[in-house]
Amino acid sequence: MSTGPTLRERLRRLRMDVTPLRESRDFRLLFTAGTVFYLGGMVSYVAIPFQIYDLTGSNFLVGAVGLVELLPLIVFGLYGGALADHVDRRRLLIGSGLAQLVLMAVLAANSFLAEPSLPLIFVVAALLAATSSLQRPSREALEPRTVRHDQITAANALSSFGMQVGVLVGPAIGGVLIAWVGIGWCFVVDVGALAVACALYAAMRPYPHRGETTPPSLRGIAEGWRYAIGRRDLLGTYLVDIAAMLLAMPIVLFPALAAEVFERPELIGLLYSAETVGALVATGLSGWTSHVHHHGRAIVIAATAYGVCIALAGLAPSFAVALVCFAMAGAADMVSAVFRGTVWNQTIPEHMRGRLAGIEMLSYSVGPLGGQVRAGFVADAWSVRGSIVSGGVACVGGVLLTAALLRDFWSYDNRTDEHAVAERERREAAGT
Template structure:
């Protein structure tokens, strides 16, 4: 009588095991996050410092709007938090990028980070003193935003100097993934802290402690002076030259325009306190963490990102996906579904952020990278703040739900039309830009 059979082979061929293991390793290698930049010690320290400090910064980014809402009970005032940070980010992002092209980028990163740390201590003190002064909070946000813009311009220009060009997409993916881990952990912790007595003080105090990791990583970076043959003193002329460089390149213009559309039209962040209060019993932490959750998951499975060469069309598709997921999340009534859809939006945003940053860092020569990063920070950090104002103002004259959904739909429409009209961007091939950058370096 023959042995009964099952769907599984009871006696697998031992010779097949190594082949199966090889295939599994190959699959993971193609799709898991590319960690090769971690072998570079300065980059590794920079990443660890950035990731640790980002957890703290997210405590502050949640605590500030929630504190303002607690004082005013107004989504419009929460939107003003974004507006307060907008002008400093634009001005100091642009001029900070020009400075980064003219001075040692390590020193600039260190001193601007120190400035942001001092402002965090000031937020901590005003909360301990129970001043409840919205004007003071907004003023501190303005100063902190300026320091953030300069530090970010310098840090973004540092990456291509300490990492080989072919590893820049992997380095950017790791940066965004680690930052998004902070954006998951930070809001969840902040959601608990702001519900406690003196919770805002706890949030600002922990941020100040964790920020020391970024200061340490900046201290350990090697000196990164400007290249001798491309140095230019920081000035408004240098800023204008960077803007002219962008204006002459439709690929760069488009990379900024699609991000502006995504953040201004489809960023629902300033609506989170009101929606959490109306629907979810004030449970705001998961809303602030959801987008970053999706970005982390996308980052951990991002091995394929560096192999995509048609980065322009990939960017358009990713931002359209962001807008669609945001619109759907605004219609959901269950907290878990809102979080899931926002996480999907976050995954699309991670992909778009990597391609936007990589296009800038590889398309522009080193002499322009500081200024390109300055514009990048002005758009990336300023766009969401304009989005906060747009969402808050629209909600004030309609409803939070309408503001949320209409923004996502508008983002999809604008990005698809723009991608269709700007054909050089749609056809952009990263291999051409990398070859040109390597030739210029030689």
Template sequence: MSGSDTDTAVTPRWRRVLVDTRPLRNTAYRRLFLGQSVSFIGYQVTAVAIPVQMYAITDSSFWVGMIGLAALVPLILFGLWGGAVADAIDRRTLLLISSVVVWVATCALVVQALFGLDNAWLLLALTALQSGGFAVSGPTRSAIIPRLVSRGQVAAANTLNFTAGNFGTVVGPLLAGLILAQWSYAAAYAVDAVLFTVALYAAIRLPHLAPTGERVSPGLRAVGQGLAFIVLKPVLLMSFAVDIIAMVFAMPRALFPQVADEWYGGGEAVGWLYAAIAIGAVLAGLSSGWIGRVKRQGLALTLAVIGWGVAVAAAGLARQLWLAVALLALAGAADLVSAVYRQTILQVYAPDEMRGRMQGVFMVVVAGGPRLGDLRAGATESWFGPTVSWVGGGLVCVVLVILLTLAVPRFLRYDGSP
């Protein structure tokens, strides 16, 4: 099933700059996109409300940190397993089931807040349940996209998804702050539950998407086959490797609270730092009409990751808040471009019967990389200070990516032409 429009039609000049919206002409994809976009705003509201409620209950940053662990473990386990299941059963059915799990966990968060249970362990358990559902629904949703749109529109569809996701990353926390200031935790979780019903509706209205190719049994063997497929395909392996390098060495997020206070006088500075990368990604997405026309996607991905590292390093040298935010936004724009090409290479390069497992690995890398980056940034700051941790990480990222991609020229030559 694919879009009805041709990919070779003459494109007006202004459309070559603005985001390519042709995939939205496909009814099934449009519903999926709207469901994901609206529900992700609610998901981000909950992502803020849970830590705030946890701190209010425990008065401990340790317990707040435990939320990340509670989310990461099921994300890794169910991300890999869910990807294998997505290659074994109807993907519409799996998306619907996993979405219901997320929705039930969110409704349970509403109930515990309404009744004032104030139990830290319950919050961790519901976080893990929600994360497990998300770990299955995310890879499944991504594996569905190449079945809905033509190959020439996969990059455009991914750009729309990542742009909407970053928009939610900006709007969701701002909305959460407003709700928590004016109302309650229950109200915040209720907003998430209501918005998520749009995603449920989108899943219900999808066509049946039975597996194609060789049927697999969704067990450890299937997961191992997926990992082996990546290892034996240098292009896929490199797409993951450069992303891990970018996130582990050049993600400065863990330093934001400290530098906001020490460099920029505290106040609203920390909010601007946290929002800057997503703001840049949204702006890049809105002006991304050119992305789908790039054929040398391996080279484009490499240049985008190098741009991310350079911009992050430069931001770590800025002592004016506006300049740091601008440079982080530039880094966010580069990150959006790299994410689109990484996802597109993964979806197109792998056969349909492997796409679920590929997306499961993608989910683990995307979720785990930034968290390892937080650990790296915090540890190196304790040894060398925030400037070396921030700037040095960005420069190390650039050097490692250049050396690695030069060692695998096949990746730089990869052509994503239909």
């Protein structure tokens, strides 16, 4: 008589699958480069707004950094995606990384001046947004080629883990550097991180395109949009992400939540780190994700759980309960992200992957900006708790409506989906 898996086997399934790191040299290089890149980037992420506030004392000018970054992000994100489908993605990673290194060195030099230039900071911030947007589609489009098709889910979880480590540790390092040695050293650290990342990219083997490519153009970008909208399973992943980011992101309300609602302003840093801690725990226990095949349902369930946890955080009777709810929300959001990345990387054809990565980048870059506006407006018109709770409830409604309207998304199964099967067969024929 057959028996089910033992407790030890069940626990082993939860353990993060590190097979891609163990078997693929280039994935190790890409993973390490990405982790170092995010770590250094989050150090300077803290430094730029702090320096602007230190120079001006203006919260408006601090927020204006996001405004000057928005247009370059949109334009160069889309162009970078189209470029990634035409040129060698590895070379594009190196070239855009070196450009960021030079720009970060300019910020460092400016910071060590007796009177740092404020206009220069804004100009460099816009250029950094442009070069970063050029780079990211290539990095995301290249990852699937460094691992086997059946390892994509595990690779997504590992990459997310590295990113979250940078997001959690980077700001802490930045805060210590600002307090002890000055803002300029934050940029120096990022210069070093970018140099290491570029060296790791250079150590990877070349990844030329396998077939005919599409030169970057408005026509090529439009072709990517038509493909994304025409596939209802992909459209579902974008709409779910937008629903979460646009409707339920509470970050802009953390200062008011800590100071006014819970009257614990000294603990505001915990609010900012709670979701990241939850995401790290989720990726650390992500071994089970490789055994899931109905990725659409997994995304819907995880995104719904995210909205529920955000709403519960808004209702939390204490600061500690709110932290737990935000941590659970971060875990749910990370699970959703892992499966969204799996759908993209397992089904999008090689010749379209860069453009689709550029489109996907817009959903998680522009969405949070709109989410901040929504959260702040509702909080001022109603209340901080009301804004958080209503955002979570709206997120749940948006996710469930997406699942109801896009049945192909809800029923997606990577074992039978025509796009997943076709991509798997193409990779098997190519021996990858």
